[in-house]
Amino acid sequence: MSIDIATPPRAARVATWTYFGLNGFAVGMWVVHIPNVERATGISHSTLGLLLLILGGAAFLGMQVAGPLADRVGQRRLVPAAGVLLGLSLFGPGLAQNWWTLGLALFVFGFGNGSLDVGMNSHAVVVERAYPRPIMAAFHAMWSIGGAFAALIGAATLKAGVPTAVSLSACGALCIAVSLYMSRYLIEADPPVEDETADAPAPTAPPSKKLVWQLGGLAFGLMLAEGVANDWAALQFRDVLGTSTSTAAYAYGAFAVAMTVGRFATDRVAAVIGPAAIVRYGAALAAIGLTTVIVIPWVPVALVGWALFGLGLSGGVPQLFTAAGNLDTKASGALMAKVVGLGYVGLLAGPALIGGLTHWVPLNVAFALPVILCVLTVIAAPVLRSRSRQPSEPANR
Structure with a gap:
């Protein structure tokens, strides 16, 4: 291409x-x-x-x-x-x-x-x-x-x-x-040019629906976890740790800053270790961070936990979107819409699910849901190796 x-x-x-x-x-x-x-x-x-x-x-x-x-x-x-x-x-x-x-x-x-x-x-x-x-x-x-x-x-x-x-x-x-x-x-991808005299590579098979759903499922889980942090981090500090409203704001701040910094650093790391490793080790780090928040009810440690949670989640979703967009260059937008859409559903559903769980269990216990999803992401991350990215020639930067 x-x-x-x-x-x-x-x-x-x-x-x-x-x-x-x-x-x-x-x-x-x-x-x-x-x-x-x-x-x-x-x-x-x-x-x-x-x-x-x-x-x-x-x-x-x-x-x-x-x-x-x-x-x-x-x-x-x-x-x-x-x-x-x-x-x-x-x-x-x-x-x-x-x-x-x-x-x-x-x-x-x-x-x-x-x-x-x-x-x-x-x-x-x-x-x-x-x-x-x-x-x-x-x-x-x-x-x-x-x-x-x-x-x-x-x-x-x-x-x-x-x-x-x-x-x-x-x-x-x-x-x-x-x-x-x-x-x-903005730029467009050129359509492939037919050249009967050149040795053209065999056309790649269209991606399986299973693979698209797997990427979408991973996006759902990671963005659900992100949605939980967006809506519940400050409330966890206020209601579980008993902090003031102003101090509670630092919980989301730690998460958001760590996520932003992590996203700026992810590309360089992904170039070395690959997208599957970014998703796997990032999800593992996120699980460790949120587990720390759950089991150690002390403000300084909880701040570190929320920061680790944000850092771990920072790089995974971009890798999934890139993988979806490169599954089939002729249907890049449609495939990405499925994966992005499922991720967006997770982002919206996460806060609501945690809210529903709090009717039966304490807020800290309800956070076990995103931890479980992060662990499942660690297990399923190798799916990104099933279709590799094909880089083009180096561009003028």
Whole structure:
């Protein structure tokens, strides 16, 4: 598979970084404004919960639509279009006046977010093929950086009393402008050229459905564990360890910082030990970290445990997405949509499952679920060796 390098791969890499960061920023800006939107629309917590399910369902739908569409029209067209849709959708929540207008706004926002998620990951795989080493994890780190910027800027605008509609609309306009500008730097994978005179390699067999489901299952487990940390780390500190709310925030902070740092480091390590080892040893480290949180109820040790949990989870999902995107270059988007979609279901399901388990067992005991999933990932990680990545010629960087 050759790559159109009329646009240098490095420029495409920077553009992809930008889309990941922009996506994280857009999602983060929505999250920090949820309390204001809830108050402005006059809805209850339970109604908000149902509307957030609509958002999640729309995101999953957007992923399943965007995957095959990327294979048909190309990532170079799909990614900026999804970015523009995401930007337009951000105008809605700030302008919503009641539950049904907010529900409609969140459906469009979820669909745009899911479409961009699959599109930018699929494009990241195309860019990675132009490099002689893995680069996927750094893209995911940029998503985290975008979310961190959203937290800082969102906090500043809220403190300054900037209306929610203004903040979210400005973020939406930024998404539209950046998506359109960066589209010029995206690249497409060239279709294979038939050459009867050349010794062409035998066509590779299409990936088995079993392999796709295996990758999706691993993504489900790892992202479920990530979702548990996102929603329950601070609560574990407050409710189990008895810390203050301000101290409890450090638990999620330790997890998030370790995950971001780990993602920036993963690509270099993956180039040496391979994706299967990243997934296996990362999941093992995550299991050790969360087990430490469970069995040692002491704040300093628990902080280390949450950091190990984030570091262990940091590199696994990017390896799975890369593997899915390279199973079949003609159906890269559709295959990635399945794996990304299953991972997203895990991300949404994790916090809810832990919440349900806490009706019967203490929170610390409920954390055994993600520990078990990490152990199962350690066992199943060799599936990544069943289809190896085929690097292209070194690119100009």
